[in-house]
Amino acid sequence: MQRIHFDTEHSMFRESFRTFLKxxxxxxxxxxxxAxxxxxxAWLKAGEMGFLLPWADEEYGGAGLKDFRYEQIMAxxxxxxxxxxxxxxxxxxxCGPYIAEYGNAEQKARLLPGIIRGELILAVAMTEPSAGSDLAGMRTTAVDKGDHYELNGSKVFISNGLLADVVIVAAKTDPANKHAMGLFLVERGMPGFARGAPLKKLGMxxxxxxxxxxxxVKVPKANLLGDAKGGFFYLMNMLAQERLTNACGAVAGAEAALQTTIDYVTERKAFDRPISHFQNTRxxxxxxxxxxxxxxxxxxxxVMDHNQKKLTPEVAAEAKLFTTELLGKVVDEGVQLHGGWGYMWEYPICKMYANARIQRIFAGTSEIMKEIISRGMKL
Ligand SMILES: Cc1cc2nc3c(=O)[nH]c(=O)nc-3n(C[C@H](O)[C@H](O)[C@H](O)COP(=O)(O)OP(=O)(O)OC[C@H]3O[C@@H](n4cnc5c(N)ncnc54)[C@H](O)[C@@H]3O)c2cc1C
Known part of the structure; x- marks a missing residue:
């Protein structure tokens, strides 16, 4: 089906991003x-080509492209x-938007240029071994020590965890209020900050x-993002964009899984005819x-609603729920239609199947998406 929300500039951007990927x-x-x-x-090249934070203001090295369609194209x-x-x-x-949205002028001037050039890779650390969906249950603390915060705790499943030069870490700041948390910029090399071995996963x-x-870890006060007690709100506020990004990638992943399956079933034969000729396949x-x-x-x-700041958290949750569940179904059917070859890593559908499984879990599970949507329905 022809898509109608891209212009010539978007097509040119897509072509140039494709060339970069190739x-x-x-x-x-x-x-x-x-490895x-x-x-x-690859990060540095992406920075050189202008593919990191293309929406950021030109004074920091960005291209000022405040249009989520560019993010959609890359996903x-x-x-x-x-x-x-x-x-x-x-x-x-x-991650970049946290700094642009909640960082002060000094933080933006200090960090954004390196982030845009790919010299400073970002991660965000919310999840803990005993708290994922229930973010308010986190145990990592940041105690105000006058000129700095003292950070103690641990985080798990952190994407870009080893490469990250700056990690946005969520930590509790008031024992009397479980929703009081701050977002702290923890930098590579800070004494007391350590990383575990890479986690062995099903996919990705x-x-x-x-x-x-x-x-x-002594985190200087200059590395607190926004208000020391406002982190929970900041996280909730940014999750809608994160979920939309997931949805953009998930529907594209489903399209890719469908295409590779079509290619396979038109080539592969059984009972003297292509698999695609069976009614079940069609x-x-x-x-x-x-x-x-x-x-x-x-x-x-x-995406267009988000460009106009009209995308609600509930609709972003619907997008993530629907597309990631769909992706799960498409990769599963895709493997089935590949037969045993679908279970072999050398076939793209196998890797797609493995990569897809996490989409229904991270950035909020499907169950949490249903919670958000039903809350919006006042149920
Ligand atoms: C590969 C990978 C990358 C990740 N990257 C990051 C990252 O970069 N940064 C980060 O902070 N985190 C990251 N995560 C963590 C991810 O966001 C969490 O795993 C996810 O939010 C679920 O939390 P949990 O694993 O603690 O599961 P739990 O919260 O323990 O959930 C277990 C089950 O209980 C269900 N459940 C929980 N609460 C409810 C409820 N109220 N109603 C109904 N069902 C419920 C869940 O839906 C799930 O099915 C990553 C995880 C993985 C595996």
């Missing part, structure tokens, strides 16, 4: 998977090439997901085609 990402995907981490060079193209470890959208569309093999530890693919098209229209509309 040159700087595709040739390295196997090596990154093997469990993406190379820093889509990464999904089309099945690259789940190079978490450029996390850096650009999730090139992603350096890690555990982070904070032992009496009906499954027709169902998927319909659902992906419907999802795409919804996501594109959400």
């Amino acid at each position: 040159k700087e990402v595709l040739p390295h995907q196997d090596a990154w998977e093997e 469990g981490v993406v190379s820093r060079e 889509e193209e990464l999904a089309y090439i099945n690259e789940a470890g190079f978490m450029l959208p996390l850096h650009s569309a999730l 093999k090139s992603q350096d997901t890690a555990e982070l530890f904070f032992n009496n 009906f499954k693919l027709a169902e998927m085609r319909t659902q992906v098209d419907v999802a795409q229209v919804f996501v594109d509309r959400c």
